Amino acid sequence: MLKLYYAPGSCAVASHLALEHSGVSYEAHKVDFAKQEQRSPAYLAINPKGRVPALITSLGVLTETPAILAYIAQCFPAARLAPLDDPWQFAQVQSFNSYLCSTVHVAHAHRYRGYRWSDDEAAIASMKQKVPQTMKACFEEIENNLIKGPFVLGDHYSICDMYLFTITNWLEGDEVDVNWFPKVAALRQWMLNNPVVQKVLKAQ
Protein backbone atom coordinates (compact mmCIF):
# COMPACT_ATOMS: atom_id res chain seq x y z
CA MET A 1 0.00 0.00 0.00
CA LEU A 2 1.19 3.53 -0.74
CA LYS A 3 2.44 5.31 2.37
CA LEU A 4 2.90 9.07 2.65
CA TYR A 5 5.18 10.69 5.22
CA TYR A 6 3.99 14.23 5.93
CA ALA A 7 4.17 17.06 8.44
CA PRO A 8 0.88 18.88 9.11
CA GLY A 9 0.55 22.09 7.13
CA SER A 10 3.81 21.52 5.25
CA CYS A 11 4.10 21.26 1.47
CA ALA A 12 3.19 17.57 1.93
CA VAL A 13 -0.47 18.67 2.14
CA ALA A 14 -0.43 18.78 -1.68
CA SER A 15 0.57 15.12 -2.02
CA HIS A 16 -1.91 14.15 0.69
CA LEU A 17 -4.69 15.90 -1.26
CA ALA A 18 -3.67 14.18 -4.51
CA LEU A 19 -3.72 10.76 -2.85
CA GLU A 20 -7.14 11.38 -1.34
CA HIS A 21 -8.52 12.69 -4.65
CA SER A 22 -7.05 9.70 -6.54
CA GLY A 23 -9.31 7.26 -4.70
CA VAL A 24 -6.45 4.84 -3.91
CA SER A 25 -6.02 3.26 -0.48
CA TYR A 26 -3.01 4.71 1.32
CA GLU A 27 -1.56 5.28 4.76
CA ALA A 28 -0.47 8.73 6.00
CA HIS A 29 2.26 8.88 8.63
CA LYS A 30 2.97 12.07 10.52
CA VAL A 31 6.59 13.18 10.91
CA ASP A 32 6.84 15.35 14.04
CA PHE A 33 8.96 18.38 13.19
CA ALA A 34 8.64 19.68 16.79
CA LYS A 35 10.60 16.58 17.87
CA GLN A 36 13.02 16.93 14.90
CA GLU A 37 11.78 13.53 13.77
CA GLN A 38 12.75 14.38 10.18
CA ARG A 39 16.40 14.21 11.35
CA SER A 40 16.01 10.87 13.17
CA PRO A 41 18.02 7.88 11.87
CA ALA A 42 14.75 6.03 11.23
CA TYR A 43 13.41 8.79 8.96
CA LEU A 44 16.75 9.49 7.28
CA ALA A 45 16.80 5.82 6.28
CA ILE A 46 13.55 6.51 4.39
CA ASN A 47 14.49 9.94 3.01
CA PRO A 48 18.16 10.90 3.36
CA LYS A 49 17.22 14.50 2.53
CA GLY A 50 15.44 14.74 5.91
CA ARG A 51 12.42 16.44 4.39
CA VAL A 52 8.76 15.73 3.70
CA PRO A 53 6.90 14.58 1.71
CA ALA A 54 8.18 11.07 0.98
CA LEU A 55 5.95 8.58 -0.81
CA ILE A 56 6.72 4.91 -0.16
CA THR A 57 5.73 2.68 -3.07
CA SER A 58 6.31 -0.98 -3.90
CA LEU A 59 9.05 0.21 -6.29
CA GLY A 60 10.88 2.48 -3.86
CA VAL A 61 10.73 5.89 -2.19
CA LEU A 62 9.76 8.99 -4.16
CA THR A 63 10.54 12.53 -2.97
CA GLU A 64 9.94 16.10 -4.20
CA THR A 65 6.39 17.42 -4.45
CA PRO A 66 6.15 18.02 -8.24
CA ALA A 67 7.38 14.46 -8.88
CA ILE A 68 4.98 12.90 -6.38
CA LEU A 69 2.01 14.88 -7.72
CA ALA A 70 2.64 13.93 -11.36
CA TYR A 71 3.29 10.31 -10.37
CA ILE A 72 -0.02 10.02 -8.51
CA ALA A 73 -1.79 11.62 -11.49
CA GLN A 74 -0.15 9.14 -13.89
CA CYS A 75 -0.85 6.08 -11.71
CA PHE A 76 -4.54 6.87 -11.29
CA PRO A 77 -5.59 8.42 -14.61
CA ALA A 78 -9.30 7.85 -13.96
CA ALA A 79 -9.17 10.56 -11.28
CA ARG A 80 -8.14 13.11 -13.97
CA LEU A 81 -5.74 14.90 -11.64
CA ALA A 82 -3.71 16.29 -14.57
CA PRO A 83 -4.04 16.56 -18.37
CA LEU A 84 -1.80 13.58 -19.12
CA ASP A 85 -2.55 13.02 -22.81
CA ASP A 86 -1.54 16.43 -24.10
CA PRO A 87 2.18 17.26 -23.75
CA TRP A 88 1.53 21.01 -23.96
CA GLN A 89 -1.13 20.97 -21.23
CA PHE A 90 1.03 18.68 -19.12
CA ALA A 91 3.91 21.13 -19.61
CA GLN A 92 1.71 23.89 -18.14
CA VAL A 93 1.21 21.72 -15.05
CA GLN A 94 4.93 21.15 -14.78
CA SER A 95 5.79 24.81 -15.29
CA PHE A 96 3.34 25.93 -12.62
CA ASN A 97 4.49 23.33 -10.09
CA SER A 98 8.15 24.10 -10.81
CA TYR A 99 7.51 27.77 -10.12
CA LEU A 100 5.87 26.88 -6.81
CA CYS A 101 8.72 24.64 -5.65
CA SER A 102 11.69 26.65 -6.89
CA THR A 103 10.47 30.23 -6.31
CA VAL A 104 7.38 30.47 -4.08
CA HIS A 105 8.20 27.76 -1.54
CA VAL A 106 11.77 29.09 -1.46
CA ALA A 107 10.55 32.65 -0.82
CA HIS A 108 8.47 31.37 2.11
CA ALA A 109 11.32 29.23 3.46
CA HIS A 110 13.36 32.37 4.18
CA ARG A 111 11.00 33.03 7.10
CA TYR A 112 11.69 29.84 9.06
CA ARG A 113 14.70 28.26 7.39
CA GLY A 114 17.10 31.15 6.84
CA TYR A 115 19.79 29.06 8.58
CA ARG A 116 19.99 27.02 5.39
CA TRP A 117 21.63 29.94 3.61
CA SER A 118 23.42 31.91 6.34
CA ASP A 119 25.00 31.28 9.74
CA ASP A 120 24.55 34.89 10.85
CA GLU A 121 21.65 35.76 13.17
CA ALA A 122 21.24 39.27 11.80
CA ALA A 123 21.21 37.99 8.22
CA ILE A 124 18.59 35.40 9.10
CA ALA A 125 16.44 38.14 10.69
CA SER A 126 16.90 40.27 7.60
CA MET A 127 15.72 37.45 5.31
CA LYS A 128 12.67 36.93 7.50
CA GLN A 129 11.80 40.59 7.22
CA LYS A 130 11.63 40.49 3.42
CA VAL A 131 9.30 37.45 3.18
CA PRO A 132 6.03 39.46 3.09
CA GLN A 133 7.40 41.40 0.10
CA THR A 134 8.67 38.37 -1.84
CA MET A 135 5.55 36.30 -1.17
CA LYS A 136 3.35 39.20 -2.30
CA ALA A 137 5.36 39.46 -5.52
CA CYS A 138 5.03 35.71 -6.14
CA PHE A 139 1.26 35.81 -5.67
CA GLU A 140 0.97 38.85 -7.95
CA GLU A 141 2.68 36.77 -10.63
CA ILE A 142 0.33 33.84 -9.93
CA GLU A 143 -2.82 36.02 -9.91
CA ASN A 144 -1.91 38.11 -12.95
CA ASN A 145 -0.14 35.62 -15.21
CA LEU A 146 -0.49 32.03 -14.09
CA ILE A 147 -4.03 31.18 -12.89
CA LYS A 148 -6.51 30.94 -15.74
CA GLY A 149 -9.50 30.69 -13.38
CA PRO A 150 -11.47 29.34 -11.77
CA PHE A 151 -8.73 26.72 -11.48
CA VAL A 152 -5.05 27.12 -12.32
CA LEU A 153 -5.51 25.35 -15.67
CA GLY A 154 -8.92 26.87 -16.38
CA ASP A 155 -11.90 24.53 -16.02
CA HIS A 156 -9.84 21.50 -15.00
CA TYR A 157 -9.28 20.98 -11.24
CA SER A 158 -5.80 19.49 -10.98
CA ILE A 159 -2.70 18.81 -8.89
CA CYS A 160 -1.71 22.45 -9.55
CA ASP A 161 -4.66 23.63 -7.46
CA MET A 162 -3.75 21.23 -4.66
CA TYR A 163 -0.19 22.53 -4.57
CA LEU A 164 -1.25 26.18 -4.79
CA PHE A 165 -3.84 25.70 -2.01
CA THR A 166 -1.11 24.27 0.21
CA ILE A 167 1.12 27.31 -0.22
CA THR A 168 -1.77 29.79 -0.11
CA ASN A 169 -2.43 28.59 3.44
CA TRP A 170 0.99 29.97 4.42
CA LEU A 171 0.14 33.52 3.36
CA GLU A 172 -1.42 34.66 6.63
CA GLY A 173 1.73 33.67 8.55
CA ASP A 174 3.73 35.53 5.92
CA GLU A 175 1.68 38.70 6.52
CA VAL A 176 0.13 38.64 3.07
CA ASP A 177 -3.65 38.99 2.68
CA VAL A 178 -5.07 36.37 0.31
CA ASN A 179 -7.89 38.80 -0.56
CA TRP A 180 -5.41 40.94 -2.49
CA PHE A 181 -5.57 38.12 -5.08
CA PRO A 182 -9.22 37.50 -6.03
CA LYS A 183 -8.66 34.40 -8.20
CA VAL A 184 -6.41 32.78 -5.59
CA ALA A 185 -8.86 33.63 -2.80
CA ALA A 186 -11.85 32.20 -4.71
CA LEU A 187 -9.97 28.99 -5.47
CA ARG A 188 -8.94 28.63 -1.82
CA GLN A 189 -12.54 29.08 -0.70
CA TRP A 190 -13.77 26.52 -3.25
CA MET A 191 -11.24 24.04 -1.89
CA LEU A 192 -12.09 24.75 1.76
CA ASN A 193 -15.69 23.81 0.86
CA ASN A 194 -14.65 20.59 -0.89
CA PRO A 195 -15.36 17.48 1.24
CA VAL A 196 -12.19 15.68 0.07
CA VAL A 197 -10.05 18.66 1.07
CA GLN A 198 -11.87 18.90 4.40
CA LYS A 199 -11.16 15.22 5.05
CA VAL A 200 -7.41 15.69 4.50
CA LEU A 201 -7.22 18.83 6.63
CA LYS A 202 -9.06 17.04 9.42
CA ALA A 203 -6.81 13.98 9.17
CA GLN A 204 -3.67 16.12 9.46
Added chain:
Amino acid sequence: MLKLYYAPGSCAVASHLALEHSGVSYEAHKVDFAKQEQRSPAYLAINPKGRVPALITSLGVLTETPAILAYIAQCFPAARLAPLDDPWQFAQVQSFNSYLCSTVHVAHAHRYRGYRWSDDEAAIASMKQKVPQTMKACFEEIENNLIKGPFVLGDHYSICDMYLFTITNWLEGDEVDVNWFPKVAALRQWMLNNPVVQKVLKAQ
Protein backbone atom coordinates in the same frame (compact mmCIF):
# COMPACT_ATOMS: atom_id res chain seq x y z
CA MET B 1 10.03 26.90 -35.29
CA LEU B 2 10.91 26.44 -31.62
CA LYS B 3 12.85 29.38 -30.22
CA LEU B 4 14.88 29.28 -27.00
CA TYR B 5 15.80 32.39 -25.06
CA TYR B 6 18.93 31.75 -23.01
CA ALA B 7 21.80 33.44 -21.20
CA PRO B 8 25.23 31.82 -21.69
CA GLY B 9 26.20 29.54 -18.83
CA SER B 10 22.83 29.97 -17.08
CA CYS B 11 20.45 27.12 -16.27
CA ALA B 12 19.16 27.56 -19.84
CA VAL B 13 22.15 25.46 -20.99
CA ALA B 14 20.10 22.38 -20.00
CA SER B 15 17.21 23.26 -22.33
CA HIS B 16 19.67 24.17 -25.08
CA LEU B 17 21.30 20.74 -24.75
CA ALA B 18 17.93 18.97 -24.82
CA LEU B 19 16.90 20.82 -27.99
CA GLU B 20 20.19 19.99 -29.71
CA HIS B 21 19.97 16.32 -28.65
CA SER B 22 16.34 16.09 -29.80
CA GLY B 23 17.34 16.67 -33.42
CA VAL B 24 14.64 19.31 -34.01
CA SER B 25 15.34 22.57 -35.84
CA TYR B 26 15.29 25.52 -33.43
CA GLU B 27 16.59 29.03 -32.97
CA ALA B 28 18.57 30.10 -29.91
CA HIS B 29 18.41 33.77 -28.88
CA LYS B 30 20.82 35.19 -26.37
CA VAL B 31 19.45 37.41 -23.58
CA ASP B 32 22.23 39.73 -22.42
CA PHE B 33 22.21 39.79 -18.62
CA ALA B 34 25.11 42.31 -18.60
CA LYS B 35 22.72 44.79 -20.27
CA GLN B 36 19.83 43.69 -17.99
CA GLU B 37 18.03 42.62 -21.14
CA GLN B 38 15.94 40.15 -19.09
CA ARG B 39 14.26 43.21 -17.53
CA SER B 40 13.58 44.96 -20.85
CA PRO B 41 9.93 45.52 -21.85
CA ALA B 42 10.53 43.41 -24.98
CA TYR B 43 11.70 40.41 -22.97
CA LEU B 44 9.13 40.85 -20.19
CA ALA B 45 6.45 40.63 -22.90
CA ILE B 46 7.83 37.15 -23.66
CA ASN B 47 8.45 36.04 -20.07
CA PRO B 48 6.93 38.28 -17.37
CA LYS B 49 9.11 36.51 -14.79
CA GLY B 50 12.18 38.19 -16.35
CA ARG B 51 14.19 34.97 -16.29
CA VAL B 52 15.65 32.44 -18.69
CA PRO B 53 15.04 29.95 -20.18
CA ALA B 54 11.88 30.64 -22.14
CA LEU B 55 10.83 28.31 -24.95
CA ILE B 56 8.62 29.84 -27.64
CA THR B 57 6.37 27.28 -29.31
CA SER B 58 3.48 27.50 -31.76
CA LEU B 59 1.17 26.94 -28.75
CA GLY B 60 2.67 29.58 -26.47
CA VAL B 61 5.62 30.34 -24.20
CA LEU B 62 6.90 27.71 -21.77
CA THR B 63 9.10 28.58 -18.76
CA GLU B 64 10.83 26.67 -15.92
CA THR B 65 13.63 24.26 -16.73
CA PRO B 66 12.06 20.97 -15.52
CA ALA B 67 8.92 21.70 -17.57
CA ILE B 68 10.88 22.59 -20.71
CA LEU B 69 13.09 19.51 -20.42
CA ALA B 70 10.18 17.09 -20.01
CA TYR B 71 8.25 18.81 -22.79
CA ILE B 72 11.13 18.48 -25.26
CA ALA B 73 11.52 14.81 -24.26
CA GLN B 74 7.79 14.19 -24.82
CA CYS B 75 7.64 16.03 -28.16
CA PHE B 76 10.60 14.13 -29.64
CA PRO B 77 10.34 10.61 -28.19
CA ALA B 78 12.64 9.12 -30.82
CA ALA B 79 15.57 10.93 -29.18
CA ARG B 80 14.92 8.96 -25.95
CA LEU B 81 15.74 11.93 -23.73
CA ALA B 82 13.69 10.50 -20.83
CA PRO B 83 11.98 7.21 -19.91
CA LEU B 84 8.50 8.33 -20.92
CA ASP B 85 6.63 5.03 -20.94
CA ASP B 86 7.25 4.04 -17.33
CA PRO B 87 5.63 6.32 -14.72
CA TRP B 88 8.04 5.19 -11.99
CA GLN B 89 11.14 5.88 -14.09
CA PHE B 90 9.66 9.18 -15.27
CA ALA B 91 9.03 10.04 -11.60
CA GLN B 92 12.75 9.54 -10.92
CA VAL B 93 13.50 12.09 -13.65
CA GLN B 94 11.03 14.51 -12.14
CA SER B 95 12.32 14.03 -8.60
CA PHE B 96 15.92 14.61 -9.66
CA ASN B 97 15.10 17.69 -11.71
CA SER B 98 12.90 19.10 -8.92
CA TYR B 99 15.77 18.71 -6.48
CA LEU B 100 18.07 20.59 -8.86
CA CYS B 101 15.66 23.49 -9.38
CA SER B 102 14.33 23.87 -5.84
CA THR B 103 17.43 23.10 -3.76
CA VAL B 104 20.68 23.09 -5.77
CA HIS B 105 20.01 26.03 -8.09
CA VAL B 106 18.62 27.94 -5.09
CA ALA B 107 21.76 27.21 -3.03
CA HIS B 108 23.89 28.57 -5.89
CA ALA B 109 21.66 31.62 -6.36
CA HIS B 110 22.60 32.89 -2.90
CA ARG B 111 26.03 33.77 -4.33
CA TYR B 112 24.84 36.23 -6.97
CA ARG B 113 21.19 36.87 -6.23
CA GLY B 114 21.06 37.33 -2.46
CA TYR B 115 19.17 40.60 -3.08
CA ARG B 116 16.14 38.46 -3.88
CA TRP B 117 15.82 37.51 -0.20
CA SER B 118 17.33 40.43 1.72
CA ASP B 119 17.86 44.18 1.27
CA ASP B 120 20.79 44.26 3.67
CA GLU B 121 24.34 44.33 2.26
CA ALA B 122 25.85 42.45 5.21
CA ALA B 123 23.18 39.74 4.98
CA ILE B 124 23.79 39.35 1.25
CA ALA B 125 27.53 39.00 1.92
CA SER B 126 26.79 36.42 4.61
CA MET B 127 24.68 34.34 2.23
CA LYS B 128 27.44 34.46 -0.36
CA GLN B 129 29.91 33.16 2.19
CA LYS B 130 27.88 30.02 2.89
CA VAL B 131 27.45 28.97 -0.77
CA PRO B 132 30.55 26.72 -0.91
CA GLN B 133 29.20 24.78 2.09
CA THR B 134 25.62 24.41 0.79
CA MET B 135 26.73 23.48 -2.74
CA LYS B 136 29.13 20.89 -1.34
CA ALA B 137 26.27 19.39 0.72
CA CYS B 138 24.00 19.29 -2.34
CA PHE B 139 26.62 17.50 -4.42
CA GLU B 140 27.29 15.01 -1.62
CA GLU B 141 23.59 14.16 -1.73
CA ILE B 142 23.75 13.83 -5.54
CA GLU B 143 26.94 11.73 -5.50
CA ASN B 144 25.92 9.46 -2.62
CA ASN B 145 22.18 9.03 -3.14
CA LEU B 146 20.97 10.29 -6.50
CA ILE B 147 23.31 9.36 -9.38
CA LYS B 148 23.14 5.69 -10.28
CA GLY B 149 26.12 5.93 -12.65
CA PRO B 150 27.46 6.32 -15.19
CA PHE B 151 24.41 8.52 -15.86
CA VAL B 152 21.92 9.88 -13.35
CA LEU B 153 19.38 7.18 -14.24
CA GLY B 154 21.98 4.43 -14.72
CA ASP B 155 22.66 3.39 -18.32
CA HIS B 156 20.22 5.85 -19.87
CA TYR B 157 21.60 9.28 -20.86
CA SER B 158 18.76 11.72 -20.21
CA ILE B 159 17.60 15.26 -19.55
CA CYS B 160 18.72 14.73 -15.92
CA ASP B 161 22.33 14.56 -17.06
CA MET B 162 21.92 17.71 -19.15
CA TYR B 163 20.53 19.62 -16.18
CA LEU B 164 23.14 18.26 -13.76
CA PHE B 165 25.98 19.09 -16.20
CA THR B 166 24.69 22.67 -16.39
CA ILE B 167 24.83 23.13 -12.62
CA THR B 168 28.08 21.18 -12.22
CA ASN B 169 29.71 23.86 -14.36
CA TRP B 170 28.95 26.39 -11.62
CA LEU B 171 30.92 24.49 -8.96
CA GLU B 172 34.31 26.06 -9.67
CA GLY B 173 32.87 29.56 -9.19
CA ASP B 174 31.26 28.30 -5.98
CA GLU B 175 34.67 27.12 -4.68
CA VAL B 176 33.69 23.45 -4.79
CA ASP B 177 36.01 20.94 -6.47
CA VAL B 178 34.09 18.63 -8.80
CA ASN B 179 36.72 15.94 -8.19
CA TRP B 180 35.37 15.46 -4.68
CA PHE B 181 32.46 13.72 -6.43
CA PRO B 182 33.84 10.97 -8.70
CA LYS B 183 30.55 10.02 -10.40
CA VAL B 184 29.65 13.64 -11.07
CA ALA B 185 33.18 14.37 -12.37
CA ALA B 186 33.15 11.35 -14.71
CA LEU B 187 29.75 12.32 -16.10
CA ARG B 188 30.88 15.89 -16.65
CA GLN B 189 33.98 14.69 -18.53
CA TRP B 190 31.88 12.33 -20.67
CA MET B 191 29.64 15.23 -21.60
CA LEU B 192 32.56 17.58 -22.34
CA ASN B 193 33.76 14.96 -24.84
CA ASN B 194 30.33 14.63 -26.47
CA PRO B 195 30.13 16.42 -29.85
CA VAL B 196 26.53 17.58 -29.31
CA VAL B 197 27.45 19.13 -25.97
CA GLN B 198 30.51 20.74 -27.53
CA LYS B 199 28.33 22.25 -30.27
CA VAL B 200 25.99 23.86 -27.72
CA LEU B 201 28.83 25.21 -25.57
CA LYS B 202 30.46 26.70 -28.65
CA ALA B 203 27.18 28.24 -29.85
CA GLN B 204 26.62 29.93 -26.49
